[in-house]
Amino acid sequence: MYFNKRVLVTGGAGFLGSHLCERLLAEGQDVLCVDNLYTGSKHHIAHLLSDHNFEFMRHDITFPMYVEVDEIYNLACPASPVHYQNDPVATTKVNVHGAINMLGLAKRRRAKILQASTSEVYGDPDVHPQPESYVGSVNPIGPRSCYDEGKRCAETLFFDYWRQHRLQIKIARIFNTYGPRMHPNDGRVVSNFIVQALNDQPITIYGDGSQTRSFAYVDDLIEGLVRLMKTDDAVTGPINLGNPGEFTILELAKKIIEITGSTSKIVHHPLPIDDPRKRKPDISLARDILKWQPAVDLDAGLEKTIAYFETLFSEK
Template identity: 65%
Template sequence: MRILVTGGAGFIGSHLCERLLDEGHDVICLDNFFTGNKRNIMHMMENRRFELIRHDVTQPILLEVERIFNLACPASPIHYQYNPVKTTKTSVMGAINMLGLAKRVRARILQASTSEVYGDPQVHPQPESYWGNVNTLGVRSCYDEGKRVAETLMMDYHRQNNVDVKIIRIFNTYGPKMAENDGRVVSNFILQALKGEDITVYGQGEQTRSFCFVSDLVEGMLRMMDRPGFTGPVNLGNPTETTILEFAKKIIALTGSRSRIVYKPLPADDPKQRQPDISLAKEMLGWEPTVAVDEGLRQTIEYFDSVLSAG
């Protein structure tokens, strides 16, 4: 197939492009390189089935494709809060433009939504039926609300125009090719540990997260795209829950670091709990994570170690 991946030079997008090429598809990677990195895709540039287009999804584009993976949007608080208006426009106008394209060429489109649509959840773990507890006025709202509107647009285009849509809600994902400067807990902790710096834990580290390795996520995305008659939304993430403090200690042990743990105040609207209920993914996609956290972290640590060595 001829497949478009928006945000294809990003962390998850580049892994998805690799997998699609491995399966024999023609891949168009579209990215404006606000958070994407050419380093993530350079090794694919020699492949005749790979094409790169520098483009911003807030602007329309005319292409002939059969499937669209819409991943374009800064996904870490540091990046999406840098220009919150642009973040909202990317989610909302990007979805409108990609849905317009899907409608014109009759392509199936998958929207990469997020666990952030659940906000600071009052239901735990979070099933897809939960409507969320989101602050519409906070510093994270540009991302949370942008993604919620994108989901709304997907369903309205589906109901009104019969566009074939798929919605996934991505929970914390990690692995090689994560950006070093994205402020996420995995990259922060690993880099601090490798450099022997203090590891920064917010609050008392009692907030929980669940971490899914990127190859597991990509597998879930492909299964969802290939599943007929199911729009979602569906949670994709690892249901194994851990506290941030436990996670910091695990990374210190795996890196053999002498880093100390230091505590700082919690950021605004930081969710206290985050854990997916993946019952629906198991039922409809036959999917669940297979990469153990320790193994995934070893691969991620090796990647960041090589990045630091390269200078």
């Protein structure tokens, strides 16, 4: 007899987590969504609550969990500077204590576990684009360190559990991702610009706008996570998941103004401390191992994301 896997998604009511829960349910899995709702929202998963294969649990993973699961996607952590700098101690705790608790659960259950790491482990990179072999250039005591170093420590823990306990681990280094269900006030560049443009407010660019980012649409990112989880035990990662298309922040602002038809003007503010100058993934490993690459280009993804925010604002 075939039994569905029971899959735990921490941070499952967040932007990425809610999309992942949807995808796993569509594949017929039993999904346990865990979130403390610090940045996640019940609205993101409200449409899933009637699915008999879906269960929601409000819980903070800095405290241990005792549940029966076969796979774990560990996505729990505030991901925008506005949110992770609001309580930097809690951010470090969810990255470190949260990883320890989830790894302990995976060890007890002999479950496969995937860590949602980040391109921020590369810091302000001296190598461009960034391959997984690059060890990064990170400030350990700056205002972003709670997130950057927290994620780096989580990767360390994952590999120590792999070496010491032969745990089945997967690490995805996620680059800038955007799409429906982004928080309108999360401070991330895509949501910031869209909200400002739709309200005809000045679009705020930090620095001269020449710094670059690479933007992956959420559906592409979720596809990469699922493919990574399905690889055999020999594949641990880390594997970069992101869109190698590189745009300056100024180019992004102009695209959003054009698509929205906004009258917004661009204004410039000082660059934040430790803000990376360049960010672009080398996705050679993802292409080779996962047979994955992004399918949604920036214009198409922005149109879908802008439509989501237009609907969100019209409902208020």
